[in-house]
Amino acid sequence: MIPLKDDLPSASKPFVTISLIVCCTLVFLWQRSLDTASSRQAVAALGAVPAVLLTDARLPPDLQWIPRFASPFTSLFLHGGWMHLLGNMLFLWIYGDNVEDALGHARYFVFYLLCGVAAIFAQAWSAPGSPYPIIGASGAISGVLGAYLLLFPRARVLTLVLLPFFFTTVRMPAMLLLLLWFAVQLISDVAAPDGGASVAFRAHIGGFVTGMLLVPFLKRREAAIC
DSSP states (O other), X not given: OEEEEESOOOSSOOHHHHHHHHHHHHHHHHHHHXXXXXXXXXXXXXXXXXXXXXXXXXXXXXXXXXXXXXXXXXXXXXXXXXXXXXXXXXXXXXXXXXXXXXXXXXXXXXXHHHHHHHHHHHHHTTSTTOOSOBOOSHHHHHHHHHHHHHHOTTOEEEEEEEETTXXXXXXXXXXXXXXXXXXXXXXXXXXXXXXXXXXXXXXXXXXXXXXXXXXXXXXXXXXXXX
16 A cells, blocks of 8 residues: 555645655765765665664774764665655655644654654664664654654545555545554564564654654644544
């Protein structure tokens, strides 16, 4: 199921959401402009490496481009391929504008970063000695989904349903669609072999829960929690 559009128009221009999409896209185009070796170096240097964050391990000197505790922030703007980028940006575009309305531009930006960092650490703590970098905006965007679930559960989302030899579009309640998405993350995390999942399901789970916990404190006073 692929969400295409919700039925809630933005009350204001979603400057932060648009800026995040532009930044992620520009960073990805920069990644694509590098040769294979340089691209891998960039991911290692700017991605969030659990062993570097949570143990005494350190990157080689030639990869120490930033302070190690800055990597949870820089990792949010890196992506591993076109599908990774486009999927994340689609979800951010559909759900981010309304959450930005409810929080206000500045608090939404802080909220996004906090959800992203919480997601990184949720994934890192599951394998604290891992030398493999975590990258992508999906943890932060999962926080946006968690906030949307609380703020706009009655919204309806035009959704593309893909089945073998068949596809259609339906308008689904946001509550059902987002709870199904979250259930898939939980099931996928349980089913994944230890250390064998290339998708950071625990980052998705951690970001989603963080978003639900933070939004009551950061939303504008007039924005209702349903």
